[in-house]
Amino acid sequence: MNDKFLIDKTKEILKTYNLSPDKHPPKLSKEEATKIVDTLRELINYHDYRYYVLNQPVISDSEYDALYKFLKNIEETYPDLITPDSPTQRVSSDISSTFPQVKHLAPMLSLDNTYNEEDLRDFDRRVKELSGKDHIEYCVEPKYDGAGISLLYENDIFVRGATRGDGEVGEDITKNLKTIKTIPLRASFSKQGMRLLEIRGEVIINKEDFKKINEERISENLPPYANPRNLAAGSIRLQDPQEVAKRPLTALVYQITYVEPSTAMPKTHYEAIKMLHEMGFKTPFLDMKLCKNIEEVIDYCKYFEAKRDSLPYEIDGMVIKVNDISLYDELGFTSHAPRWATAFKFKAKQATTVILDVVFSVGRVGNITPVAKLEPVSLGGVTISSVSLFNEDFIREKDIHIKDTVIIERAGEVIPYVVSVVKEARPKDAKPIVFPEYCPSCGSKLVKAPGEVAWRCVNISCPAQVVLRIRHFASKDAMDIKGLGEAVAQLLYDAKLVKNIADLYYLKFSDLVRLPRFAKKSAQNLIEAIEASKRRGLARVLYGLGIRYVGLTTAKKLASYYKDIWNIVKASEEDLRNIEDIGDVVARSIKEFFSLEQNTNIIKRLEDAGVLLKEVSEAKSNKLAGLQFVFTGTLSCCTREVAKQMVESLGASTSDSVSHHTSYLVVGQDPGATKLRKATMLGVKTINEEEFLKLLEESK
Numbered sequence: 001m002n003d004k005f006l007i008d009k010t011k012e013i014l015k016t017y018n019l020s021p022d023k024h025p026p027k028l029s030k031e032e033a034t035k036i037v038d039t040l041r042e043l044i045n046y047h048d049y050r051y052y053v054l055n056q057p058v059i060s061d062s063e064y065d066a067l068y069k070f071l072k073n074i075e076e077t078y079p080d081l082i083t084p085d086s087p088t089q090r091v092s093s094d095i096s097s098t099f100p101q102v103k104h105l106a107p108m109l110s111l112d113n114t115y116n117e118e119d120l121r122d123f124d125r126r127v128k129e130l131s132g133k134d135h136i137e138y139c140v141e142p143k144y145d146g147a148g149i150s151l152l153y154e155n156d157i158f159v160r161g162a163t164r165g166d167g168e169v170g171e172d173i174t175k176n177l178k179t180i181k182t183i184p185l186r187a188s189f190s191k192q193g194m195r196l197l198e199i200r201g202e203v204i205i206n207k208e209d210f211k212k213i214n215e216e217r218i219s220e221n222l223p224p225y226a227n228p229r230n231l232a233a234g235s236i237r238l239q240d241p242q243e244v245a246k247r248p249l250t251a252l253v254y255q256i257t258y259v260e261p262s263t264a265m266p267k268t269h270y271e272a273i274k275m276l277h278e279m280g281f282k283t284p285f286l287d288m289k290l291c292k293n294i295e296e297v298i299d300y301c302k303y304f305e306a307k308r309d310s311l312p313y314e315i316d317g318m319v320i321k322v323n324d325i326s327l328y329d330e331l332g333f334t335s336h337a338p339r340w341a342t343a344f345k346f347k348a349k350q351a352t353t354v355i356l357d358v359v360f361s362v363g364r365v366g367n368i369t370p371v372a373k374l375e376p377v378s379l380g381g382v383t384i385s386s387v388s389l390f391n392e393d394f395i396r397e398k399d400i401h402i403k404d405t406v407i408i409e410r411a412g413e414v415i416p417y418v419v420s421v422v423k424e425a426r427p428k429d430a431k432p433i434v435f436p437e438y439c440p441s442c443g444s445k446l447v448k449a450p451g452e453v454a455w456r457c458v459n460i461s462c463p464a465q466v467v468l469r470i471r472h473f474a475s476k477d478a479m480d481i482k483g484l485g486e487a488v489a490q491l492l493y494d495a496k497l498v499k500n501i502a503d504l505y506y507l508k509f510s511d512l513v514r515l516p517r518f519a520k521k522s523a524q525n526l527i528e529a530i531e532a533s534k535r536r537g538l539a540r541v542l543y544g545l546g547i548r549y550v551g552l553t554t555a556k557k558l559a560s561y562y563k564d565i566w567n568i569v570k571a572s573e574e575d576l577r578n579i580e581d582i583g584d585v586v587a588r589s590i591k592e593f594f595s596l597e598q599n600t601n602i603i604k605r606l607e608d609a610g611v612l613l614k615e616v617s618e619a620k621s622n623k624l625a626g627l628q629f630v631f632t633g634t635l636s637c638c639t640r641e642v643a644k645q646m647v648e649s650l651g652a653s654t655s656d657s658v659s660h661h662t663s664y665l666v667v668g669q670d671p672g673a674t675k676l677r678k679a680t681m682l683g684v685k686t687i688n689e690e691e692f693l694k695l696l697e698e699s700k
């Protein structure tokens with residue numbers, strides 16, 4: 001049915017039955033109800049699609065609410081008319097039986113959305129009308145794209161943390177939230193005269209961390225997570241708090257929803273956030289702007305949208321809140337959102353397109369990945385013409401056919417992926433996707449191990465795999481051989497100079513200069529880069545070997561336990577299982593790899609060529625491993641060089657400029673304005689000399 005028909009029908013029903021969200025809908029006879037109920041469901045589904053998928057609603061929220069209320073009322077009056085697929089039967093809660101349920105003190109609502117300047121001006125007009133004020137100040141802050149949480153503090157102690165649940169009742173995830181370092185376990189609310197306090201916030205995962213986790217998963221042959229939001233939501237609901245603690249979660253708080261005694265409630269939202277910020281919560285304070293009028297709001301939303309991609313975390317819009325909290329009661333709520341706040345949504349990062357064809361690619365360890373070729377579509381400023389369909393199970397679960405119209409999504413650093421199929425749009429000649437039986441590269445029969453999702457080509461000499469293995473071995477986290485990307489790997493393979501990774505160390509300058517793409521200089525550079533890679537040490541060699549399920553983390557654990565590659569070659573499956581985080585599947589995969597003579601031969605040839613196959617201790621301690629420090633201003637304890645050496649000896653890295661990779665900006669006397677501004681912009685934590693020395697002390 002076309003849009004016009006559905007929109008006209010909606011208007012007709014609203015008018016005929018005189019529907020409004022604030023009024024009781026009319027009581028219908030059974031006969032009349034039966035006649036209209038299916039149409040109502042169809043209309044609500046259509047408006048859900050316009051709203052959630054296309055981000056293009058065609059009716060107002062109150063019209064939608066009125067329609068929904070009408071359907072709900074009919075179903076309550078005539079329960080036998082309820083169908084399991086009615087929109088009223090959607091489970092809008094993430095409650096599982098495993099966490100105790102807790103009632104929120106104030107309901108956890110969502111926000112109304114605006115999409116353009118006019119919507120924002122309408123919002124401003126409504127606020128002014130309802131409050132009777134001519135001038136309204138607003139706070140504008142980022143809308144974080146994560147998992148909503150509710151925190152309860154009683155007598156200064158963090159006593160309870162909960163998920164949103166159905167908005168009224170959530171799940172008690174206190175133990176999990178306590179593992180998140182940005183949630184203070186104690187905060188000095190009593191000094192502000194507050195005994196009991198409910199605060200709302202969001203758990204998020206930085207884009208960089210998300211990317212790393214997914215790279216690791218891909219290298220371990222696991223399907224990547226869809227987006228940081230899903231990973232954050234999944235992480236806070238894990239059953240084991242120890243596991244939660246390992247995830248790089250950040251919690252921000254952005255709203256006080258309940259205070260006892262109520263007289264202690266801050267007067268403005270700005271003051272509330274400032275207070276939380278000063279108490280040590282992570283808040284939007286530094287990114288928030290207090291705007292005198294709606295035009296300033298609009299400017300700030302635009303300004304922030306422009307820098308959206310440079311932020312270290314995902315945001316999907318801005319939230320605009322009336323600053324004066326005393327107006328909240330007067331403005332009140334609709335059925336699902338406060339009238340004193342609204343969200344300004346950025347351009348959608350979802351799009352619909354058509355699957356033209358599906359091809360199958362061979363991965364580094366022989367996995368066959370289906371890749372959908374798409375009708376090119378623009379998504380968040382990038383043209384997308386293909387997406388991975390991951391594996392056969394993914395295709396079956398989503399029931400994807402060739403010629404299907406699909407909804408694709410791209411969030412930040414995330415690879416685009418298919419969210420769902422628009423089944424209604426499936427043409428008659430749509431074709432199911434047939435998985436190949438033979439490898440598209442070498443033609444050998446594909447196999448699938450019981451319990452695994454991927455079909456694999458097990459021919460170790462399969463050309464597609466060899467080239468990818470070489471590229472992986474040379475990649476940054478492995479041996480970091482500059483200038484050896486996929487194209488060069490392919491060239492070396494085609495010229496029959498390199499058939500496996502060990503051959504790299506036997507390449508001669510004279511071999512390279514003969515090749516079409518190499519001049520003297522580039523040939524010399526590659527020989528030098530290969531030579532330099534010999535000292536990277538055991539962990540990186542192990543990772544570079546591309547053993548299934550052995551990502552960088554596992555490789556590091558193996559290296560620090562066994563010290564020498566030959567100890568790993570000799571280790572039994574049982575020995576391997578003794579190492580933290582190495583289970584049956586990983587142990588078996590490692591054992592399988594080193595049981596193959598071709599593979600141990602490669603190790604011997606690497607050793608003969610002088611590649612270091614022992615662990616290198618990069619630092620005296622690694623307490624600060626993975627962190628990056630930047631210094632600005634003069635420190636009184638020591639020179640900047642000495643400070644750098646101190647953090648490096650604890651495993652951290654240093655840099656002269658602030659970026660997304662920076663963990664801490666250490667601020668001394670007379671700091672540089674640029675570094676400070678950049679740190680604020682990117683949300684990098686700044687610490688003073690005292691905090692820095694404390695951190696060092698704790699890390700020793």
Ligand code: IVH
Nearest residue numbers: 109110111141142143144148254255319338
């Ligand atoms: S205020 C009563 N502020 O967006 C008002 N929400 O679509 C409570 N969100 O459920 C919400 N950033 O999970 C607020 N700065 C922010 C936010 C924010 C993200 C989430 C929140 C909410 C959802 C609404």
